[in-house]
Amino acid sequence: MVKLEPYHLVEADSGRAYDAETPRWCGESGALLDLAFTPRLNVAALAGRKPQLWRYRECLPVQKDESIVSLGEMCTPLLFMRLAGHPVWIKQEQLFSTGSFKDRGAAVLISKVKELAVQRVVQDSSGNAGCAIAAYCARAGVACEIFVPEKTSAQKIEQIRAYGAEIRLVRGDRSAAAQAARHAAESAYYASHCWNPFFLHGVKTFAYEVWEQLQCRAPDDVVLPAGNGTLVLGAFIGFSELLEQGLTNRMPAIHAVQTARCAPLYDAFLQGKLHPVPTTAGETMAEGIAIAEPIRGSQILAAVRQTGGRVIVVSEEEIEKYRREMALQGFYIEPTAAVAVAGTAQILNGQPPGRTLVTALTGHGLKHSHGS
Ligand SMILES: Cc1ncc(COP(=O)(O)O)c(C=O)c1O
Structure with missing residues (x-):
């Protein structure tokens, strides 16, 4: 048992606060919620802890150790490699149990779901978040219903089903699946990776791991x-x-990479806008990021701008090029993951040497049909 600093849910816009120990995924009038939490990492204890996500225990908003739902999620390797002739650190997020970084968020969110004694959740996904939520729900014994666009990879649908989740194939794009899930969430807890802030507080362990793996330093750039x-x-x-x-003295520049076929954040970034520019999702092999209306879009833009990062886009050709290039180096990733690698090559090309840049392979290739 660790002692956590107090935390609560708070409406991103109005600041209205809610008790975090009551099941709630949005504000009273449907507002987006964040988690107000000031963790205190027990740095001295780290050396004696296993190389696992839960080593950052004081920073993870789950009160009781008995609530923890784990698939043994390990810290992922951070490999030093060369990309487009430049040195780069690449974090192997595809090695998680369900094959993507989404396990970080699902581990913490479903642990919280267990702690809140929620029996049934709904969620919507382009596939990988659905796999992660379904797997952790299976481990926790929580019933779950996942809404995915009907064009989702057959392998991801099969994986979600295999975990025992009820799957709902929704006609239309990713927004249609989100709408269907929100409707279902009127009578169930919405374990949404987009809406639910507990998910983000699991994904944040990515930063803690990178910091530790770089000898307790933040990198100069992170490309995701x-x-x-x-x-x-x-x-x-x-x-x-x-x-x-006070564990680092600087923030890295955080760069966000989108596909040119669906780029509401890129358009907003270029136009100096605070909110995503409305768009429709075009056909893209990067199915995981074909999100026309990112619900936390203004937060993403603010994070990128505040850290001195950029939003960039990559073409289908660049995605395919870097998917193949990574495979030829032994890393089999899905096209959505190749987006970050292609974006990293762009960022590196315009940069002075000597900066420490971290990117990630976010999803495994085995659950995607590449057709080649
Ligand atoms: C492999 C992979 N990488 C990256 C992403 C992007 O994650 P997000 O939509 O949270 O930006 C996804 C989303 O599903 C994904 O599946």
Whole structure:
């Protein structure tokens, strides 16, 4: 049992606060919620803890150890490699149990679901978050219903089903699946990776791990794919917490990469807007980030701008090029994951040497049909 600093849910816009120990995923009038939490990491204890996500225990908003739902999630390797002729650190997030970084968020969110004694959850996903939520619900013995667009990879649908989740195939794009899930959430707890702040407080462990793996330093740049921006926001929260605790003296520049076929954040970034520019999702092989209306879009834009990062886009050709290039180096990743690698190559090309840049392979290739 660890002693956590008090925390509560808070409406992002109005500041209205709610008790975090009561099941709630949005404000009274439907507002987006954040978690107000000031963790205190027990740095001295780290050396004696296993190389697992829960080593940052005091920073994870789950009160009782008995609530923890775990699939043995390990710290993922951070490999030093060369990309487009430049040195780069690449974090192997595809090695999680369900094959993507979403396990970070699901581990903490479903542990909280267990702690809140919630029996049934609903969620919507382009596939990977659905796999992660379904797997952790299976481990926790919580019933779950996942809404996915009907064009989702057959392998991801099969994986969600295999975990025993009820799957709902929704005609239309990712927004249609989100709408259907929100409707269902009127009578169930919404374990949404986009809406639910407990998810982001699991994903933030990405930053804690990178910091530890770089000898307790923050990198200069972090380049991550962004659809709903859970990894971008998780990294932002994690590095901000490290800064607030005096464990690093700077924030990395956080860069978000989108596909040119669906780029509401990129358009807003270029136009100097605070909110995503309305768009429709075009056909793209990066199915995980074809998000036309990212619910936390203004938070993502603020995080990128505040850290001195950029939002950039990559073409389908670049995605395919870097998917193949990574495979030829032994890393089999899905196209959505190749988005970050392609974006990293762009960022590196315009940069002076000597900066420490971290990116991630966010999803495994085995659950995607590449057709080649
Ligand atoms: C493999 C992979 N990478 C990146 C992302 C992007 O995550 P987010 O939509 O939270 O930005 C996803 C989302 O599903 C994904 O599946």
